[in-house]
Amino acid sequence: MASTQQDRPIFPFTAIVGQEEMKLALILNVIDPKIGGVMIMGDRGTGKSTTVRALVDLLPEIEVVANDPFNSDPKDTESMSEEVRQQITSGQTLETAQIKIPMVDLPLGATEDRVCGTIDIEKALTDGVKAFEPGLLAKANRGILYVDEVNLLDDHLVDVLLDSAASGWNTVEREGISICHPARFILVGSGNPEEGELRPQLLDRFGMHAQIGTVKEPDLRVKIVEQRSEFDANPNEFRAGYQIAQDELTTKIIEARKLLSKVQISYEYRVQISQICSELNVDGLRGDIVTNRAAKAIAAFEGRVEVTAEDISRIITLCLRHRLRKDPLETIDSGTKVQDTFRDIFAWA
Structure with missing residues (x-):
């Protein structure tokens, strides 16, 4: 923690x-x-x-091989340097550290x-x-x-x-x-x-x-300014007040990473995601792949093994808004177009 x-x-x-x-x-x-x-x-x-x-x-x-400039993972060959791999092959014992x-x-x-x-x-x-x-x-x-x-x-x-x-x-x-x-x-x-x-x-x-964007609500702006002042005046005391919430979120992330491989997304939802990408003229398949991955990740974060339409609704704008073709003079879509298309295809009220 x-x-x-x-x-x-x-x-x-x-x-x-x-x-x-x-x-x-x-x-x-x-x-x-x-x-x-x-x-x-x-x-x-x-x-x-x-x-x-x-x-x-x-x-x-994370666990790393001690004194290795690449933060090599002693248990995963895909995340270790050639030198570490050779040491393992030759039967050497690796010294590890936590960083x-x-x-x-x-x-x-x-x-x-x-x-x-x-x-x-x-x-x-x-x-x-x-x-x-x-x-x-x-x-x-x-x-x-x-x-x-x-x-x-x-x-x-x-x-x-x-x-x-x-x-x-x-x-x-x-x-x-x-x-x-x-x-x-x-x-x-x-x-x-x-x-x-x-x-x-x-x-x-x-x-x-x-x-x-910059927070517009005066109450929230005041809260942010007050928080910053408290933190600057006594950072350790301020952090202590949030330690339980920090630990809970860390645990939630660790559990989600373990659960991720078990999360399923139905064939129907996968087809609807691709339909949205197609209707929005998203080039390539990167949009489809990222949306599927993000939907699974948010389900794992919520502690579930089945992706819901609500999950897809929450992440689809983040995954697609920057992939839309647009007029050179326009800025990136705020997400309205993506959400409208999502609602049409998912028959979302």
């Missing part, structure tokens, strides 16, 4: 007021990372970074070498060894990679991040030398729509798209 004693206390996830869309999208991606990440678009100062950090603080610790799920912040000015890692060609040629300097993707393996202002990041870098997030591997090639390592992470991007959208072909690769 999340500790209350930290060098830099983190605002509790359960204390965050409003922004339900963003919180739900993040939780579902943690339950099933194969959903494909979240793009969070909203005004400045709406708590995007705070919420992502609060989520990481909430998550349980908090890593969160890596990608700075806007990061170069491709910084992100992907570099190969020391001189050492490779003179000593005959693959000297690899791991990058941020190695650090993010089995964790969360957070890119603030992702819409200002170079398109090529966004492509690299999305490729790694989708395949779970990062490959670095230089002068005929190739190194591959696991890079399984949840990609969370955030941005301000005033600074421009991502290209549609990149946007489509994010599993979900959450829109957040």
